[in-house]
Amino acid sequence: MEHLRPSLITDLRTLGVREGDAVMIHASMRAVGPVDGGAAGLIDALDAAVGASGTLMMVLGAYDEWAWVNERPEAERAALLAEATPFDALVAPAETDLGVLAEVFRTHPGTLVSDHPEGRFGVRGRLAPAFVAGVPWDDYYGPGSPLERLVDARGRVLRLGADPNTITLTHYAEYLADVPGKRRVRRTRRVTTPDGPIIRTVDCLDDSDGIVEYAGGDYFTDILRAYDAEGGVRHGRVGNAATELLDAAPYVAFAASWMTAHLAPKY
Numbered sequence: 001m002e003h004l005r006p007s008l009i010t011d012l013r014t015l016g017v018r019e020g021d022a023v024m025i026h027a028s029m030r031a032v033g034p035v036d037g038g039a040a041g042l043i044d045a046l047d048a049a050v051g052a053s054g055t056l057m058m059v060l061g062a063y064d065e066w067a068w069v070n071e072r073p074e075a076e077r078a079a080l081l082a083e084a085t086p087f088d089a090l091v092a093p094a095e096t097d098l099g100v101l102a103e104v105f106r107t108h109p110g111t112l113v114s115d116h117p118e119g120r121f122g123v124r125g126r127l128a129p130a131f132v133a134g135v136p137w138d139d140y141y142g143p144g145s146p147l148e149r150l151v152d153a154r155g156r157v158l159r160l161g162a163d164p165n166t167i168t169l170t171h172y173a174e175y176l177a178d179v180p181g182k183r184r185v186r187r188t189r190r191v192t193t194p195d196g197p198i199i200r201t202v203d204c205l206d207d208s209d210g211i212v213e214y215a216g217g218d219y220f221t222d223i224l225r226a227y228d229a230e231g232g233v234r235h236g237r238v239g240n241a242a243t244e245l246l247d248a249a250p251y252v253a254f255a256a257s258w259m260t261a262h263l264a265p266k267y
Helices: 005-015 038-050 067-071 074-080 100-107 128-132 146-152 169-176 219-229 248-262
Strands: 022-027 055-059 121-125 156-160 184-191 198-205 234-238 241-247
Touching (some): 005 038, 022 100, 038 055, 074 184, 128 146, 146 169, 146 248, 156 248
Parallel strands (some): 022 055
Antiparallel strands (some): 055 121, 156 241, 184 198
């Protein structure tokens, strides 16, 4: 049986989503189950839950069939990218591993996108223009990023059946954590500009393999579980999905403190 918009809104309200909230979404449509209108119907229900004064946000990234170039020596990359389709924030599809909802969110009428080939976000609602304007090129998950703007707006994170290692906001906490020797990466992309395609490099903390080696394997999951154990997560159900709601600012503070305690070397 399909979940209808009124029942989804009721589920979201019961969980604690309020009108005027700024909410970052991580979702599995498979976990939510059949929705009247599909992924677009779920977005409409989320829109209604936060209302005209609210804001919705998703990480989109960008599908990049040339990502393999960044596994090659840096000196070779520009030549290898000479014929690559340049990144265009307005047309590039979302990363496929983010699930079907991300691409539907990107193309849903009213969604604005930030102009970045690695840390691209889609935002809709009252704060969307402020969240996507003038984002930093390097360290795109750090200070000045849409993630920091979500924290400053007293935003929240809504997880609809998402895997426990998928809280993108944890990347912002990586910039705040007092951990020596954080790993950094440099990526090369061909991007669209008003003057035509150009090659640009992007420098940032390593958001693929972690900022340091971690014996536990996946510190994103461990941070969420520890935060949940402290009572920082509200649990409920939206459609068929086991769902979690947490406030962005206290989560980031907790995550940064946890990383400082658990990732810093012990001398």
